[in-house]
Amino acid sequence: DAMVIQNPRYQVTQFGKPVTLSCSQTLNHNVMYWYQQKSSQAPKLLFHYYDKDFNNEADTPDNFQSRRPNTSFCFLDIRSPGLGDAAMYLCATSRVVLDRGPPDTQYFGPGTRLTVL
């Protein structure tokens, strides 16, 4: 089945220790997103890739970086995790058929729950 996969599902890191979360997709979608979701809140968009074009949200801290080496994979790097970065991190994909045309539905992965000790 075509899907969005996130690894690991649970990640524990230490304060200040870099961590990388991964997302892969078999949907062949050209747009990939990273969201941060804290308890009882809506997902908050961190950034997204439209093909290879990186689009950062204005309020995303510099501590968060992303890489998309190919269509299928996208990584979220947290350079120096703080206690406030503990959250669920959701990856999503969508397909934009026309050049910057209407966005299609976003399909989400199962998420990675990050704990910072």
Place this chain on the structure above:
Amino acid sequence: AQKVTQAQTEISVVEKEDVTLDCVYETRDTTYYLFWYKQPPSGELVFLIRRNSFDEQNEISGRYSWNFQKSTSSFNFTITASQVVDSAVYFCALSVLRGDDKIIFGKGTRLHILP
């Protein structure tokens, strides 16, 4: 600016009751898309429905139905004969045809179905 309001933070109903989750949106765009997602305790956001602004026809899928009313800028979601497995957080969301590839989520409604 776009905005999605889900006024109901939390709802509890007894199993088999019907329940409606409200969603009110704001946008000046004439072309837009509305979504509902379900987030069970496992955490994954599950897509339920997508509606574009030109299609006001209501939709029914099994026990789920959606009522889209442009006149009141609402896109409400009804679960008929609720079941315990319907317990989850439900998010309403909006995207517009402006090429920024983003959707705006409401704050979500936590639904408890009591056995």
